[in-house]
Amino acid sequence: MIEPIPTQTLQRLPLYLNYLKSLPSDEVLNISATMIAEELRLNDVQVRKDLAMAGQGGRPKIGYPVKDLISDIEHCLGYDNIERVVIVGLDNMGRALLKYEGFSEYGFDIVAAFDFDESVIGTHIFGKQVLSVEKLPKICSRMKIKMGIITVGSKEAQSVCDLLVKSGIMAIWNFSSVRLKVPDKIIVQNENLASSLAVLSNHLVEKFRSV
Amino acid sequence: MIEPIPTQTLQRLPLYLNYLKSLPSDEVLNISATMIAEELRLNDVQVRKDLAMAGQGGRPKIGYPVKDLISDIEHCLGYDNIERVVIVGLDNMGRALLKYEGFSEYGFDIVAAFDFDESVIGTHIFGKQVLSVEKLPKICSRMKIKMGIITVGSKEAQSVCDLLVKSGIMAIWNFSSVRLKVPDKIIVQNENLASSLAVLSNHLVEKFRSV
DNA sequence: TAGATTGTTAATCGATTAACAATC
DNA sequence: TAGATTGTTAATCGATTAACAATC
Structure with missing residues (x-):
């Protein structure tokens, strides 16, 4: 063990x-x-x-x-064990992740990038072709993808999440501010900017109360 | 108390x-x-x-x-108490923050955005004018800004940090992967994507070891 | 009154730090 | 040998959870 x-x-x-x-x-x-x-x-x-x-x-x-x-x-950390992932949402946050120090350095390989926006579908962003979300279920199940990153807005987050779960994804990295509802088996990691801001904001207040 | x-x-x-x-x-x-x-x-x-x-x-x-x-x-959380901040680095992460649910909702007002890149200096991004980093010290000290956000690359992070500290900033929200060196008085909050990835990656490995 | 809910006190759990023995 | 450093065991600290009394 x-x-x-x-x-x-x-x-x-x-x-x-x-x-x-x-x-x-x-x-x-x-x-x-x-x-x-x-x-x-x-x-x-x-x-x-x-x-x-x-x-x-x-x-x-x-x-x-x-x-x-x-x-x-x-x-x-599993960096020598490549994990294939998909990302949904290619707004600035999604792009920042795509670009982030290669990502590959950390053992992740983004095999597909999805978006709703017709104007980016079909284009390439940092070398990755952007596909329509409609194609997500087929691609994920066919490639047996286990991990997905959600960088869409609050409105679409839960439905994208449901789609990912239905397509067989087991772990989700969630950048939306929505608290996703998933079956118990699925791992969700929330990246919550609002929480970070709360901590920082409070530190600032604390600091200047004494000054 | x-x-x-x-x-x-x-x-x-x-x-x-x-x-x-x-x-x-x-x-x-x-x-x-x-x-x-x-x-x-x-x-x-x-x-x-x-x-x-x-x-x-x-x-x-x-x-x-x-x-x-x-x-x-x-x-x-201090959201009704507006804090003026500056941001340095308008790569995708910087833009994502600028756009992030207005930011103003959380009581922060980004009063200035800085970058090194000549091609973005002078332009407007999400309604904020982008200024040269050279202008940072003057603007920060004149406006008595207390908080700065660093979204530049690893190479520039420490020098930008030093510049902010010299300009009177008291709190830094750091999105670079560098561990910034600052005087004891300064608050630094690190937003480390690599750490989040490490946790998620490990959860995945744990999960599939038992399956 | 009975039951849902709050709020407090005590127990548990996990992570950090201190003390110290082992080793090169 | 002396001193730096590792690694382990015990103490401390902080956060979570359980138990329960108070209240509407």
Whole structure:
């Protein structure tokens, strides 16, 4: 039995990866958790625990071998295991995702992009052909796609979601502000800008109350 | 002394707000925490605690008055207290934010948009004029802007951040994948797509290991 | 009164941090 | 050996959930 990785650890792993990759690989062969922690402003024990979940472990006084650590983390995050996904909605957010650092870097391959808007259907955006949403069910079921990204507006979100579920999709990354209703089996991850804004807005208020 | 609101509560408040606003205001005058919890798939005690932090409280057997609750939450989130912000980087992510449900709905007013790219400088995007980054320090300090949004690439992120800090900005919403280095006083909120991807990717792997 | 609902207090759970032993 | 660093065990902290009393 492989033990599951806590969500918080999962969220920090890309930070480590990003930092490790920024190191000059010919100069820095080993790195200590203490160093990583200081650089990313985290607790060093926390870094060590996180790394223990993802990798092989380090050596006292020496630290962790950078190269191995990078590949261990990438493996742990599934970046070496390509997952085919579809995206629905090619507004600015959809385009930002399409462009986002290749996406492929993270083991995702966007095999199809869908939209309702007649004016973009048939065109290519960042090298991907845009198809009509009508074609979604056929393509998803035929290609056995398991994951979909929703970047359409609030109005269309639930119906697009239903369509994806009907087409056999198992996981949905939801950028709309709607709380999607799905069968229990389906994984939904909400990316909620309003929530982030709420946190930030409140921090600001807190800050300036004392000043 | 007003007690601070926990981050998790803060993140859920917009969900409640969204749901409450979706109700037909002439039909539903009061709503129970039990109902909200069921609808958003949360624990009802949690909803009650959250609402207690934001609002006036409800009445047994009756619930919470919808109208009051909406304005209480909005007030609590600072949405009725307009904060002027600037945004740097008008790539797709920057545009998505500019467009995002008006932004103004959440009490933020984007007073200026900056970019490096000569081809967009001087143009208008969603009604906002795009200015050269060179003009940033003068405008921010003159207008006493306290908040900035960074949607530039990894390369430019830290230098834009330094520029914002030098110009008197106190809070930064960071969409780049770089871990920004700032003085202790400055609030940074990171919006990390890679972290979200990591969580989702892992959920998928977990899911299909058992199947 | 009975039942739904609120709100509070206590128990549980999970994540972070502190203390410390083991190791190179 | 001394000191830096890993890794583990225990303590702390914060958030969620359960139990229950109060109220309309």
